[in-house]
Amino acid sequence: MNADEEFARKLQLQFDAEFETQEKQMKEDAILAQKLAARSHNLSDSDEDDVIVQSTMATTSSCGTVKLSQNEKCSETSLHSMSDSDADNDENCGDEQVKSLATNSQADRKVNNKPPCKYGAKCYRKNPEHLKEFYHPGKDEVEPLNSEESKKEFNPPPLKKRKYEDYKSRYQKDFAARHLASAPFYFFLNKAYSVKETHEDPLTLVFPDLLSNSLGDIVESLQLTFMVDLEFVMKYYKKAGLEGKPVLIMYGIIEGQPSDYQNLTCKKVDIPIQYGTHHTKMMIFLYTSGIRVVIHTANLVEDDWYEKTQGYWVSPVFPPLGNGKSSLLEGESPTQFKQSLVNYLLAYKVSALGRWANIVKGYDFSSCNVMLIASVPGYHTGETMHKWGHMKARRAIKSHAGSCKNSLPIVMQCSSIGSLGKDAKSWLSSELGISLAPTFEKTASQPKVDIVYPSEEEVRTSSQGYLGGSCLPFNMATYAKQMWMDQHFHLWRSEGRKRSKSMPHIKTYTRPASPDYSSVLYFMLTSANISKAAWGQLQKQNTQLFIRSYEVGVLFLPKFIIKESEFKVTYTREKNCLCFPYDMPPTSYPSGTRPWLMGVGRKKPDVFGITL
Template sequence: MERPNKRGLAGSDHSSDEPHRASTPHTLWQPISPPAKKRRLPEQPEQPRPPSNAPSQTFTSPFQLTTIRDLPDEFNKDTVTLNDLLGDPLISECWNFNYLHDIDFFMEAFDEDVRHLVNVHVVHGFWKRDSENKKSLEEQASRHKNVTLHAAYLPNMFGTHHTKMLIFLRRDDTAQVIIHTANMIARDWTNLSQAVWFSPLLPLQQPSTQPPPPTPPATQQHPGSGARFKIDLLNYLRAYEHRCRRIVDELTRYDFSAVRGALVASVPGKHSVDAATTRWGWAGMRQALEGVPLRKGEAEVVVQVSSIATLGGTDAWFKRTFCRAMGGRGGAEFKVVFPTADEIRRSLGGYESGASIHTKTQSAQQAKQLEYLRPVFCHWANDAPGGKDLGEDLVVKEAGRKRAAPHIKTYVRYGNKSDRSIDWAMVTSANLSKQAWGEATNAYGEMQIASYEVGVLVWPALFAQDAAMAATFLQDTVPGDGVEDGPVVALRLPYNLPLQPYGKQEVPWVATAKHTEPDRIGRLWVGHG
């Protein structure tokens, strides 16, 4: 695949160029149509103003999917590869935050003429001296003189350094932030579904003869604005203490005003849910959603993840903490998209793809969890023979990823029936777990978070006044020659619609279980944990 122009790729804001209906996002019961010009929204807090030169009609999807090696070209339109992310010869310094790293693999993705000149920092979570993963990284890094390792401290034994983010300093005096969902290993960039968000290229701030004004606290900045994004990102990086001091100092010099999106992140430790600085986990998500315009009426939040941890024997945390934070002011019905063993078996990589997808149902507590989650579970691919019948009248929207097993994590709120648009969407490293989003609030107004996570939340008002956000399939742009009734932001979906709920006896894929029916490659699965 020929590498696209990097400057064009960096900005995602260019002008464009089976189940019962009750389980389907209301926005997609009918063909997509833009909102009326005179649509009236309920009063909301003031929104960050989009740039004055913003396109007036259509905007490409702020999230892109990664290329799937074994799918035909028509399913890989507008997708990106790891070479597209790392292959720009203008990159001078790269900070690579991730859970799993294959250093030899990702170093090959840099431009061959400059890869030995790029100052590469690898941030991981294997800090214990006897960690085999740490030893492996050190051995790999020893083969590359320009690679420096940084081990993030994790005080909680159940926590992970799960963030997936790249930060570039470039030879043209710009910087860039890329947030994505893939580990830096070959399997994740081959036949697994993943997503990527690119910041614009960030210029150096213009020099001023006046002393800089004091930076207001994060809570006084508009969520979704570039200024707030910068505050939250720098506060996130400061959680690494001395390990990321250099990149914090560097990014302070850059102008983030062109960024459209809210950073929603998690760092380990105990945190006040009403902090005056950056809020983390579900508290940070709740705060960001306070400024998002929501349509009145029924709504659905679709949580699509690659891992579901033990949430508890009752639905208390799931409903009272997680769903309440994600639902926003208007509340919503929730669906969870997660594959079954049949979907993993039929995927491009067969059972091997399931090594990256995790939940458990074996213990008594996990069995109780399955019972309260089963009514909200929906398939990744909506052609499962054991799922609820879609019926013959509903038109399937094909996303082209049903055979590429999901390592992607997306959270999308679909608006009400009459509006037929998306209220907000997020791509993140965070799966459905207390470790990622935080425990319920304790008696002191605090919550405990175990892991590092990073995601980006977007909504239509960030792109243009009175804009709508519409789901798109197989491409990053709204189809057609243009939109006459108002600005529309495309949102590329990775899964087919309508969603297909699980059947009464279906269970999610469990990687630690044994699966004796051969997969599409003819292999069995003995269970890996």
């Protein structure tokens, strides 16, 4: 056995030991999410043209419970925990903290299975039989809240049936027009159905918008995703008149039978590295007139699109090279997007994606103004090390982004956090931070990092209550081992985009260019959370980058998009200004605030009276 094999063997044993200690907690998280989803309001299947909308919109969640085939049964929560939490943490600190938090969690956790009284906390009845039969938020197992305003929150709104068309504002143009008007960024968020203010935002979309014939005549399409609900996806393909058009779906987890749909091919992505996952979210649409790429953060399941905050880069249509040409070099952009996309598709080593790589070669991407930043599993060395993960981001930002004062932080906004080590210097600031701030002067200190991640209170008062945290699988055991992160946490605030109540499944990275955060040096939208599995970890004296998972994102650089050195931050559509998904500067957690954690009991009811 050579030195490399011995090193890999020892590393794998280390990873296995760490994973075993976390596996039990992840299973508990899955059970918790299942209970929460089971107690929420469900969508009706009675009319496929109708959508039942309510403030909780509890459907198959991006991290809730999913029905799976017999050989793939598990909860989305546990899978998100595996994908977004590094199993490669070699630290053993915090065991007492884990034990203490777990003990408190078990003592606090109490899920009430009684049906809720229709009068909620305002019920005046004192009949013991009534109190025994129905659940009363504020009266059962929890202390009554003091304010009348808080009590009002406990009355869930009645179910309402609304046609999908009800969400198309009469003030909005068709999506093709809105897409054209979104240039040069082509950056969108989704409409959060229970947050009405988001319906009027011209820089928002819904899944059917991407299938609209106003964007072009789709010949065939490719979907790469972690999770897919075939009924959800194919329903909208059918409504768009695309039934029978070839669709290839590369996935990690699937619900539904591909054989039920015409011309649909589904392939599970093989992950060569243990505990890695196929976390990529990308679409490619082939039209009669060209090709379009969509890179985003939403799983292909209802709740991800209906309620959570997601981000989407929707490219313009890239025309064919002409004369039947197919070339990797012709039709390339200054951002090298075409070559990066082809290399990413080929990295799967799957013939079906090799075909799509050849299709991409036949189109002119010269107008593409973003860079592709992707991760593929493996041990990357030499020049290959700079093609993937945070090392690709490091080279891109160092080569093309402007500079700022060292005192200004990197802002990382995510939906989950992996095991990062005993302190920020272990990986967060020393490795990922340096990559996202390559102009940082080498001093005794390292780049400051601000993390935007929802607090427990923000989830409790969100549009879905505690169910809003179903896509935030930050694990209690992981947090207990790295409570140094408290000094980095910032609230999820999106008053500028009217979506503070819509919990974020979006992931973004940026660095301010000015002390007032009115401008930024770059902006990245990606599927990658803050984890070593997603971004990679340097090994062997920084000569090797080890990555576990598939990820993909796009890097917006002022140099290529507006021919300037920085983007001005705004919250409405303005010429050459980046419409940000959350408020800048971020607000630090108030003293005593705890991040949202899976697997923690909560006595205080959420806005629908639910406790955990």
